[in-house]
Amino acid sequence: MLTLNKVITFEYDLEHDSEHDLSHKKDFSAPKIYTANGDLSKRWYVYFSFRDPETKKLKRQKNIYGNANSFKNKEDRLALLSRYRRRLLKLLQEGYNPSFNNTELYKSKLIKKGTANGSQDSSKKELLPQIKYPKTTVNKVETNSTTKTIEDVDTNDSGMTLREALDFSLKIKEKEISPRSHIDYKYTTNALVKWIKENRPKLKTINQFDKKAALDFLNAVLLRSSARNRNNYRLNLSSLFQVLEDNELIPSNPIKKINALRSIPKRNKSYSTKEHTKIFEYLKKEDPLLLLYIKFISYNFLRPVEVCRLKIKDINLEDKTMQFKAKNSPLKTKLIPKKIIDELPDLSKLDPEFYLFTPIKIGGKWNTTDTNKSTYFSKRYRTVVKDHFNLDKNQTLYSFRHTFITILYKSLLKGSSPHAAKSELMNITGHNSMDALEKYLRGVDATLPNDYSKHFDND
Structure with a gap:
């Protein structure tokens, strides 16, 4: 039986299928990534809920681990889980159901893709029976009072913390920009995290950071410095949040919706x-x-x-x-x-x-x-x-x-x-x-x- 979990962790990506073709009420919640607050000693995974055919209520499904926890650094682990999350969303939108055998539906997608390409990819058909799926054991975590399963403690998890997400973005950006620019970007993120702690203590995760929070922070920068400095912060943050959007860690970049302010540039005065x-x-x-x-x-x-x-x-x-x-x-x-x-x-x-x-x-x-x-x-x-x-x-x-x-x-x-x-x-x-x-x-x-x-x- 080819379960939905097996399809997600199998190395096959339907990159060109539409993600927005549902015309009825969704039977599933948006997949999310659990990062254990950055603790690499714990298991990270993708989780979601699907509507139970009997109760008609959303029911939490088995976590999807794949090979993510074999990686020993945050960036690689998160990158693979982001791929799993993206595939899961596409498959759910195509009609995959965790309660049923999805083998025939999966094969039909392969045949449809092979027909569209002119021939069917036989190498992928041969690989299907050989898929190895890790055992879905329950991971135990210790708390101060009692021992809970990981499913119990992270059901309401809403994503990476703001600091973790910005660090991930900085790591990606480090390969694209100069060391001097990277220092500027890091300074900007430190200022943002500090301001959030002091002025929005309840804002913990990256998913909670919206346009209003961004505007309030940029206005604080403006009041203590200048429009030019505020615009520089806006530019740095927009670049970093775009990395998060591109990696599907946030649905959209909230900074893109904020306009730059008119500023009077400073000029170095020439000598006579x-x-x-x-x-x-x-x-x-x-x-x-x-x-x-x-x-x-x-x-x-x-x-x-x-x-x-x-x-x-x-x-x-x-x-x-x-x-x-x-x-x-x-x-x-x-x-x-x-x-x-x-x-x-x-x-x-x-x-x-x-x-x-x-x-x-x-x-x-x-x-x-x-x-x-x-x-x-x-x-x-x-x-x-x-x-x-x-x-x-x-x-x-x-x-x-x-x-x-x-x-x-x-x-x-x-x-x-x-x-x-x-x-x-x-x-x-x-x-x-x-x-x-x-x-x-x-x-x-x-x-x-x-x-x-x-x-x-x-x-």
């Missing part, structure tokens, strides 16, 4: 010719290492964090090029201008794995994250330069990139058309498209018009 000249002269005496760091930003048009990533092996003085991980590319190559080469010390005797910039010298070990390195130089610049010259708070290390791209563009415009100047500039700065470059130039006010006073001569 007088300002950057004065800063460079000051740093020649006060902090030559910081000056060289700034010149890599200014003349190579790198972002501060990109300079921090540079290693000795990335600098090719023979070809006058450097390679680095950019914001929009895993590996980008740029020309090193003579103004930089002339100021570099002899790098030939340094370990290729050394970082080019460290807090105390050119070329050395520096075991911390790229973000920490960038933050270190930002603080150093504030202490040495900004406080000394009383600069605007929006005049940062990044501002040097804006300043020198503007200087270069204005120089290229002399004796050249705007399009020709931008074409050459794009090749230098590394922008991916002319549209991206033009948007950038407008953003830093590099495209100012010529003096138009002559048009008012008659006034």
Whole structure:
């Protein structure tokens, strides 16, 4: 007899069958996954209820374990149970009944599928009699007062806890995003879980987290910070909850239904010719290492964090090029201008794995994250330069990139058309498209018009 349980754990997936073809009242509850609150020493399974033909009431059915409990980590165990749950839902919608022998119905589905494909898959028919189904023993769990079967303790279980679900999503996302983004995502989930504990203590499982809870959390972020920060939290959470929806751990992503707020972006203010000249002269005496760091930003048009990533092996003085991980590319190559080469010390005797910039010298070990390195130089610049010259708070290390791209563009415009100047500039700065470059130039006010006073001569 081919039971419904055997069909679920058998390695066959009817991926293209409809999940929404029931026109009558459902005779079953939506299948759920029991995770024992993440305890891997206990058995995890899929459970559901089916309408009893005599009492007409939903009755709890045997748990579906399959091979899930052979896995020793949460992610693999949950992934397999999610497949079982998905198959179970499809089979129930197709008419499978746990109270009857489903062999003929199952065979008819195989024949129907084989006919649709042009031939029947004989390999699957041969496997049917060999299906091995684990014994459905009752798992005992101990409580403070009495011993209960696992069926008794989890009947009202409503899914993974919020923390477990977010950790699962983070584990999946870790393979898709950069380490820096993963840290941001983890920080966001920690903030959410903390807020839920303090403001929604009764909200325990991921299935209880809805749009209203998400809105309340995002509003709390908005009130204590800014619309931009709130939008960043929203973006991170939406990405993580989409993983949960894709893996059928939640019916839908509640964050997708929440709109982003209009925010005013912060802008790094460029330096005037007088300002950057004065800063460079000051740093020649006060902090030559910081000056060289700034010149890599200014003349190579790198972002501060990109300079921090540079290693000795990335600098090719023979070809006058450097390679680095950019914001929009895993590996980008740029020309090193003579103004930089002339100021570099002899790098030939340094370990290729050394970082080019460290807090105390050119070329050395520096075991911390790229973000920490960038933050270190930002603080150093504030202490040495900004406080000394009383600069605007929006005049940062990044501002040097804006300043020198503007200087270069204005120089290229002399004796050249705007399009020709931008074409050459794009090749230098590394922008991916002319549209991206033009948007950038407008953003830093590099495209100012010529003096138009002559048009008012008659006034």
